[in-house]
Amino acid sequence: MQLDWLLQPLLSQLNTGVLILDSQHNVVFLNQFITRRADLQLAEVEGKLVYTVFSGLPEAWLRRKLDGVLALQAPAFSSWEQRQYIIKLPHLRPVSSDSEYMAQNCSMLPLTAPDGVSQYVCLLIEDATDAYVYQHQLQQSMSMLELANRTDGLTGVYNRSYWQSQLEYETQRAARYQHPVSLLLFDLDKFKQLNDRYGHQGGDAVLIELSAMITELLRDTDLLGRYGGEEFGIILPETNLACAQLVANRICAAVAAQKILFNGQSIAVTISIGVASYTNQTADELIQQADMALYNAKRLGRNQVAVWTAD
Template identity: 40%
Template sequence: MNVAQTQLQNSGWQQALVSSIEVGIVVVDKSFVVEEWNQFMQNHTGHDVANVRGYSLFNFFEDLDKDWLINKCQPVFEMNTPVFMIWEQRHYLFKVGTARPVTSPAEYMYQNISIFPIADDSGNVERICFLVYDVTDHAMSKQRIEGLNNRLKEISRVDGLTQLFNRRHWQECFEREYKLAIRHKKPVSVLMLDIDHFKKVNDTYGHQAGDAVIQSISKIIKKATRETDIAGRYGGEEFVILLPDTPAESAFTVGERIRKASEKTVVTHEDSEISVTVSAGIAEFSPVYKQPLVWLEAADQALYEAKNAGRNRVIVTASAAE
């Protein structure tokens, strides 16, 4: 067998290998003109090698960021150094459909990309090779796990009935805000709120009706507070709201907004219409509160005073108002 026949035979099995491998192989020159395009790329892009070879890569992928890719490939050409990209950095290089469009939840193929220099006999890099790995299943699995972890984290922080923060998480936020208040010396207020005569609601209409009332008040609280405010269910029919950058006077306005909206709200449960009111106590942060719990107890004391004064009212603790 002569040299030409041997080269031809070697070329044949090499071509067969390149065509059958389950990895995308794309070879381009310095102008990003395609020189090699294997079967994997043909199958997933719909572009035949005969139609792609000899043309710029950018002709076939309009959403491919030309400037970004040229910059990314620069060290491969100039420094003879490979470059790698994982799907977490960029979901894909070539936007193509998934290998299993019917069963896969992904809209497109997630890809890991390796870019290798191809040097000639003189060591000059005149072309580079893209290796395209389909990592869609791995990406979907990781995203599902992350989604479940985020959901579990959210569940651990949120009260199931009201969708406000639960007591444990709210307490953590409160203690952190207490430390910030000492350091930054900005006005911060805490509002404690309670549904008036709630036991009577449960005794008269049942616990499901009581839950409906709690949910109704929680919606009013969400509507009356800002994104930066931290509202939680403290226990039973009691709620707490942390109001950063808010002096007692402004917190009183928030409390009145909630009180008036609650007073006007009628909760319909089965054939019953239930009206309730709320009472609230407010304490603005003061350095005299040496512990977070002391600050919270000041708001609780103001709430107690609101109850004793006839309910359906908002009272600011005297020490916070001074």
């Protein structure tokens, strides 16, 4: 049974791109899947070098692939995960995808003409945009979940669990490489009175504003976390005790100078800070030392910095 009559209608209706190149990488054929999306006609591009027909092709990579298929007479494959697309073809999901072009799986098949001499490569281009969009959305969801698992829901700084795990890591790193690391523990002075006067919403507004302000005062490598209630901790990697004390004094002064607006009212707040530095103790011991220094800052009148000493 002769099936030649099936070839053209099949290729025109196929929901896969078909591009056939000769051994010099000139275009021999492309089907309607490609012509419609690339706004081309076969008569316009037949015999032309594929790299001049389609702009933005990864020429060096594609040449190696095509020459390998021809030399080995073996198929090759490129998935959208390896290379999102080879030919810039618009997709039909402009709203759900962040990419202008169709994600593609591409198979490259060796072909030999009936004369047994002429060789070609057939590129089958499959639209994989659905898989790309799903994977991208999944990664976004996983990133959001990971962020939620390590941040405090109210203030947006690190939560206690994640922050404490980072303190463990930094103390271990300090022990291994003999690098300094310091810890600040601070809380708001007379926070209960503030809550009683302005309500819990006012207290929350202060915590949020305070967290944002202090974050701006820190380096990217510093780690601010909410230890509990109105108490916060700051891990200062590569920072000795003297430098940590300077940082603490700067933060303490900045907070005292800041007025926080809530429901048209200006709220003045202060904080007390305890400072401790790593000297081969455990992370829990370092927290205890900073906490004792914080207690001393409170005892001495609040709105100040106290440094832990062994005496």
